[in-house]
Amino acid sequence: MMYLRCHVGRELFSVCHFRSHVFYSTATKLSPVDEPTSAKRTEFVDYLINTLGFSKESAISSSSKVRRLNTTRNCDSAVRILKNCGFDNAQIKDIVAWVPKVLLYRANETLEPKIKVFLELGLSRPDLIGLLKRNPSLFELGLHSRIIPTIDYLRIVLGTDEKVVETINRSRWLFSTSVALKMFSDNVTLLQSYGFSNEQIGKFVHRNAMHFTQPPDWLTGKLNWIEGKVGVSRDSNEFFRCFHAIASSSITGMEKKMEVYKSFGFSDTELSSLFKNQPYCFALSEDTIRNKLSFFMNELGYTPSYLVTCPSLFSLSLEKRVKPRNKVLEILKERMLVESKSLITLVNYPELRFQDFLRRFEDKIPSLYETYISSMR
Structure with missing residues (x-):
């Protein structure tokens, strides 16, 4: 006997009867x-x-x-x-x-x-x-009052059993209480009210399942902050990527991080562009942001407008990636062995490719590789 009834073909808007039934049912x-x-x-x-x-x-x-x-x-x-x-x-x-x-x-x-x-x-x-x-x-939990209806609802939202399984595994509290499941459903309804398509909602829920048992006010605050404060349109391809990057941060924490960027001269427009290009920049701690900006701007002389075009710099380890490769670049420039290579190019090389790059200079600087390795320690 199969216990799961597949309702993949239903629309998301047809779940009202399910919600009134499952969220207030009693467990076995x-x-x-x-x-x-x-x-x-x-x-x-x-x-x-x-x-x-x-x-x-x-x-x-x-x-x-x-x-x-x-x-x-x-x-x-x-x-x-x-x-x-x-x-x-x-x-x-x-x-x-x-x-x-x-x-x-x-x-x-x-x-x-x-x-x-x-x-x-x-x-x-x-x-x-x-x-x-x-x-x-x-x-x-009741088999027919909670478990099966919950799975069927997730099928409606997500579309496939594989995604349902992944979502169950990612969402810690989904089966913990009927309140948690109601919040999940209310958040889906909230996304509908924002005008997102069923396909967009399915992808969003699948990627951010662990956050969907938060109260809808929490989700509303995040969505409004991304669109209103940072200026990322809900119609843009970057919107959900931006949410994922800051989902674990509080709005107050995000405001403090923005102030750190502004203290280094970033304008609102530059912050918006940076956030769109690399949302991870705002997932960093305040101290990490401050340390990276201090190195990039005070030591290397980079400007905010330049950093906006090189967002990958913020996603790389300063001590294990950026500074060691910058040291190598400085040595090569002092010896006038490179002219066109920039730091942003070298830090984006995968490790093996960067080591291949170093081997080109073994004859002229035998100690270059050792210098690079020691600088990462």
Whole structure:
């Protein structure tokens, strides 16, 4: 039986019924149990040691994660289901160590159907273990009220199972609470209101999945800052690339970074151009920006207008790439062995190509390569 119903052909705007159903549904509950007796907990600890190979210490630790424990009758069935689903002994032990309650679920009615949904979707077994570690209550979610509708919704937004799997793996909190999933959906709706196409939204969500469980106000602030403050149009190809570069920074932090650039003479227009050409420039820390600008402008004499045309300089290590190669260039110019080569050209050479470049001067400067290597230390 296939548990996943594919709705790839639906439009994003047809998910209202899904949202009202899934975001407020209740999770599947375990059968009511009494407070654990010491005998049953001892029995559970012994099971972990004798059947799954836990040490006594790790068995006691894992057992303590189960608040109520009045039966161990499902343990053998749960282990059997896990093995039937392709998990080896080491993987089963890993799962139980993190989520010992998995041994207490009804194997055929709760555990097996939910495992199969994720495996049939395309999650690998290590992926599923990672998902369980991030969301220990995953198998307590309703299969038809939360898990399948969530996957179907992601299919609508993203278009392919492969992208759904990648998004699930990237989004830490997607299955953690119904609130997180509602935020995800609200953010998709927000992007629609900004006029982005379904294809653009799918690509944006796929690349930035980890940020989509943030409140919509957070996303609104970022989008408005990129367009209003820096002047990158939402219609430009660079818009989403710019978002990705600054997604982990606060607006206050971004303002402080802009002030650092301005203190070195960058105009608003030059900052906008720099941001479009190399958004990574604004992902750097304030100290890193200050150090790089100090070297480029105070020591090398570069101007803001020149740096805007050479944005790759900001993405390269100052100590391990730029300064060592600049030292080589200075030596070659002092010996009048190069005239046309510029620093921006040399720093963009891959390492092997740059070493080939150095070999041209072995006869005239035998120590050049050693000088270059030592300057990187």
